[in-house]
Amino acid sequence: MVYDGRMAYTVKRLATLAGVSIRTLHYYDEIGLLKPESVRPNGYREYADESLLKLQQIRFYRELGLSLGQIKAIVTRPDFDALSALESHRQALQGQVERLGRLLRTVDDTILHLKGRKEMDRKQLFEAFSEEQQEQYAKEAEQMYDPEIVRASQKKWKSYTAADKQRIGDEGNAAYQAIVAAIPLGPSSPEAQAGVERWRRHMDSFWTPGLEQLLGLAELYNNDPRFKANFDKVDPRLAEFMRAAVTIYVERKK
Amino acid sequence: MVYDGRMAYTVKRLATLAGVSIRTLHYYDEIGLLKPESVRPNGYREYADESLLKLQQIRFYRELGLSLGQIKAIVTRPDFDALSALESHRQALQGQVERLGRLLRTVDDTILHLKGRKEMDRKQLFEAFSEEQQEQYAKEAEQMYDPEIVRASQKKWKSYTAADKQRIGDEGNAAYQAIVAAIPLGPSSPEAQAGVERWRRHMDSFWTPGLEQLLGLAELYNNDPRFKANFDKVDPRLAEFMRAAVTIYVERKK
DNA sequence: ATAAACCATAACGTAACGTTAATGTCAAGA
DNA sequence: TCTTGACATTAACGTTACGTTATGGTTTAT
Structure with missing residues (x-):
């Protein structure tokens, strides 16, 4: 295969480039999140150039903690209001941070308690x-x-x-x-x-x-x-x- | 039913008291995490007084994010080293907090970017x-x-x-x-x-x-x-x- | 020609329950 | 006594986002 200016990715290539597994691509295809540009007669998937970008976009949103369903809504409809989606997601994230912070303090308290250095619940x-x-x-x-x-x-x-x-x-x-x-x-x-x-x-x-x-x-x-x-x-x-x-x-x- | 000093909980009661679902109790029974004290001839589960305490302990650890497998290891073996378990869990929690913090900043950057107020990746x-x-x-x-x-x-x-x-x-x-x-x-x-x-x-x-x-x-x-x-x-x-x-x-x- | 590398689909496994579904039991009121 | 309603049981499928075989066909390099 020679580089000819336009490239079609195979599953392996696209997966490796984006750092995901082949199974993930299969799955995204299955749920209609990222379909190959075409399927060759032997059944092999052929992904377009833009697939890499779209895939990276998907992984980005995944990193942010969105579900694939939400992501699908974002990337399939270009008129989707990504901004307000992100802003509400930001809320959720911040809530998580606060919750984790509380958990962390509780764990610390518990550790101290186990170490016998502190009595919990004495006040209340x-x-x-x-x-x-x-x-x-x-x-x-x-x-x-x-x-x-x-x-x-x-x-x-x-x-x-x-x-x-x-x-x-x-x-x-x-x-x-x-x-x-x-x-x-x-x-x-x-x-x-x-x-x-x-x-x-x-x-x-x-x-x-x-x-x-x-x-x-x-x-x-x-x-x-x-x-x-x-x-x-x-x-x-x-x-x-x-x-x-x-x-x-x-x-x-x- | 009259209070007679010693009480056996039914599923519903125990579940309501501890704020969990009946299904959860069934499940805990199934995986051997919290078994009823006895089962009456009609098949009804009977939980002991201490079950409430143990259940609250379980929910506590769950809140901290431990898996049921880990919790089982903690609550079934009293000689288990809960301290080091918690300390390693603390590590994980802190990692999560940091990760979420990074995500939060990224989301903020993205929001600003979408608002056209900032260009990402310009530097690099x-x-x-x-x-x-x-x-x-x-x-x-x-x-x-x-x-x-x-x-x-x-x-x-x-x-x-x-x-x-x-x-x-x-x-x-x-x-x-x-x-x-x-x-x-x-x-x-x-x-x-x-x-x-x-x-x-x-x-x-x-x-x-x-x-x-x-x-x-x-x-x-x-x-x-x-x-x-x-x-x-x-x-x-x-x-x-x-x-x-x-x-x-x-x-x-x- | 043959091995190595790559492709496909199919199907089960995961964690911790939620959610019916079908059925049995018990206390209380008409 | 009969019925109703609240409660109990087991069984089994659904959920998320893939990982992990299993089985078999295709392409490529030597």
Whole structure:
């Protein structure tokens, strides 16, 4: 074969030039993405000069992560708006980058955790009950709720050691997480009710509320914006879900 | 059903709690990743309490991008070294982030290009022949090569308009890229030889070299570190490949 | 003439499920 | 008791973008 100014590529040549496999060319032919210019009587495919360019274009878009279907829409219709397609793809890419970034941080955290250098999940909801905030809440709470109870609760809390507080905090978080997990099952599900019971036992660490007071607490979680905000951080549906679950719980207990 | 302290999950419950589909649980059962604690006589699966925890662990690792095979290795063998597994996975993740970052920049460039605000590929190899560098090369080249030719070349180049220079630069780049693309096909391939011919015509823009001078140029590209460096930027194999291809080209022409 | 290199189609395999389809089971209400 | 509806099961095909044989015909170089 001699170079005569115009060239027809065989599969192998085109594949090698573009750095793809022969199977890929077969496949692109099959799905109509890149068809040979002609097929010789012996069945051999003959690709045109422009095929290389088109193929490189295809690989380019593939590199960018587009599916062959999208690419087909782009390269087969010259009037296609490649610009807006790319811009929306850019969005997706950026989302991926951010997602991967988060994953990376999580992996790092996990590694540190495994190395015992760091405790995960220590914070979460329960940090809402940290020392300072306790003090602040207390002042105002006394005016809205039974001062007797509030003071007793404060006193009990302060009597704990740091380790106790840590453990109680963990218990609280575990209870809240159990309840969050039960949200899709509905407030009357056994899981949700078990969560409420767990939460009730947790409350014992502060004071032992009566049934009606449980309802009051659930209300409080919904109405006091600071409680609400903390619950929202865990899950925006949590506060309301707890009200529903606790209501059912109390009714069944009565 | 009443909560009795110990709970067995049905597929639906477990799936809903963990946020996965029933099919997923079936599949995990099938591949032995998460088997139910028991199967009731009617064929219903019964999952144990701990299944939820294990399932969440599985989803966690999935989120991190591990394959189910890897996860199986982690969760079924408690002595597995999850730490090193995660660390190597971290590597992969970081690679992904970098790759996506590059893609993002490319997409941005492409978008700008489509908007006509920027020209891609204008630089590349040919920028080696920019005005200033021309001057510099010229001085030394006169001492190594025929001063007559060098001066003629300079003069011809300077006679071009900016648009001419742009076009010539593009032609040069196209020729070099054609040759790079032909590297996997070997220096004697028609594609490579066609590339050499294209390059030869491109050289006409400076002066018309004889066959022997083509060889000299190919040598120059390999021996002068500054030429070599510029070729290397395009492809580290280019300079040497050109020497081989040009050698063959010249021999055939003689 | 024969081997090496190249061409073709056909068909199965991959990962991790989604999606019917056909059928069986169970608790609750009329 | 019967029916309905929610739930359960297995089986099997569909998805993406090719990789990987298997089998057999064609071209090219020696």
